[in-house]
Amino acid sequence: MEMVHARPVTLIQVAGLRKVFRKPEKAPGLRGSLRHLLQRRFSEHVAVDGIDLSVAQGEAVAYVGPNGAGKSTTVKMLSGILVPTAGQVLVDGLVPYRARVENARRVGVVFGQRTQLWWDLPVRDSLELLRDMHGLGAARYRETLARLDDVLGLADLLPVVARKLSLGQRMRADLAAALLHEPRIVYLDEPTIGLDIAVKDRVRSFVRRLVADGTTVMLTTHDLADIEDICRRIVIIDAGRVVYDGDLQSVKDTHVRERSMSFELAAGLPGVDRIAARLPGAQVRAGSDDRELTVTFDRMTLGAREVLAAVLAEAEIVDMHIDEPAIETVVRKVYAGQLRPEPDGGVDRETVS
Amino acid sequence: MVAEARRALWLYRRLLGAQVRATLQYEADFWIMSLSAVLVQAVGVVFLWAIFRSIPEINGWQFWEVVLIYALVVVAEGLSVLVAQGAWTLAVTVNFGQLDAMLLRPYPPVLQVLSSAVGMNGLGNLVLGTGLLIAAVRHVDVSWNVGRVALGLLLVVAAAGVKIGLNLLTNCAAFWLRSPYSMFAFSMHSFGELARFPVTIYGLGVRITLTVVLPYAFMSFFPAAAVLAHGPARWLGLLTPVVAIYCLWIGTTVFRYGLSRYESSGH
Ligand SMILES: Nc1ncnc2c1ncn2[C@@H]1O[C@H](COP(=O)(O)OP(=O)(O)OP(=O)(O)O)[C@@H](O)[C@H]1O
């Protein structure tokens, strides 16, 4: 019978998720270690502290937060690597850590920090082993590989032993390995870490295409540009708790309005007042050297072109660049209490102006 | 069910094959490992020979009979490191968070761990062990027929199963000890070396440990007694396949229990 869904199907359902790590309490040095052997003391560290989350099929969610916030730990619980200390996880109807093998058939995971390829084998061998584990037929494998090759440029990586790959090459191979079985759900934990602009762009457009094809994606990153054209929803966590869950655009409109442009000038400026006068509302500062200049402005009221025109009118520019705000800027603002999640998980509301 | 098991076995062979190829990248290592394996075991035989120069028998066991026990250990050990050396990598795998990748693949983690390394020294062991076995078989006072040879082969395979199960079990300590060294498993393995001699020479405590607690004696002494039809131990020796299944089961169970404690690593 054909099912009619009033609402989109929920693929990932998380309630009250918690993870507590036990860390040995050891004094430094040999004496400390020996002492620990005798009286084993542990301190508890709460990495994930009661997270509720629900992700619908086909959604692309950015999962962000400062270092140590508990993002990777969450992903590890969602993918079945870690058993939660408390709470429920249900991914596509399965409890991941109970049904590991079945879960692995449905999800794809990439950890940017660590490869999942066989270290000592050529990439091709790794992919073929995965093909056999997933039980993919020869035709389907060839087809998928060709498609992955198209976007990721795998051809020249296939004969190379994984440990000899550069970081960017390895990431491309890892993405291929994680997506070979065309999973419905994909977790990407910092897939662009350490990559150069060209490879980053490639990875981003690849993920965009995944989302366009209807794959459910959860993306963890420290680079705001990664999520900008990929995700519509952003979940911000800090110290193991969700501090914001809602629309990415509205977060950006309220909190990522600031841009800054830096200029290197041909000659020293006597002062910045004349430029500042041309740019009401913007902050104009001289750098450590009087030939350097930084303009910070609200992108909703001023355009980069106007800023450039104002500076050009007063000085000769040698070099310039625009600084994109990092996700940390948003997170810091959230942390400073400027943004609170609505009880219904809806749109944000300013509490401090 | 059967089809599933066959698939799992086929994948296991695929994984091992991949490891062999990876290992053979380091050809020099292969020869050094094989040679040193042969040397280590040969030293043991010389030691035996030296003992038997001064005493004619140990607890009713002649020189060649003890060589047979010894050969059985060498072969079982060789088989276990060839097909399941991965157990020894658990300490590193667990404590550096490398188990993550295995938990994300649709194949039982325990089989991925066991197949994650191939001990090429196993070949050296097999060659030397088979040589010893043949030499011992020609000297011991037993009439050989098809049945006895079949029993011998079955028990050798079962003996390897016992060792693999015990290796897995003892290496699972990594989930609790959180040290990247397989110290605990290695000391248990060294303790198991006692079973290279007729266990009747030891005190009750050691005997019970080697028979019941960590039944290392089932990879050498008991199966040898069964093949030689020597003494009361021969009846126990016939149980070797059962003990092998038990050891593999308990190793797998403890592994599964350990997995629920696995904490990956901080990054
Ligand atoms: N295996 C572990 N054992 C002990 N503590 C851990 C472990 N894994 C993570 N932690 C701790 O849990 C906290 C959350 O770590 P997690 O890796 O989830 O952070 P994250 O949000 O992914 O950070 P980052 O942006 O740096 O990747 C950290 O304080 C970390 O030290």
Ligand SMILES: [Mg+2]
């Ligand atoms: Mg992380």
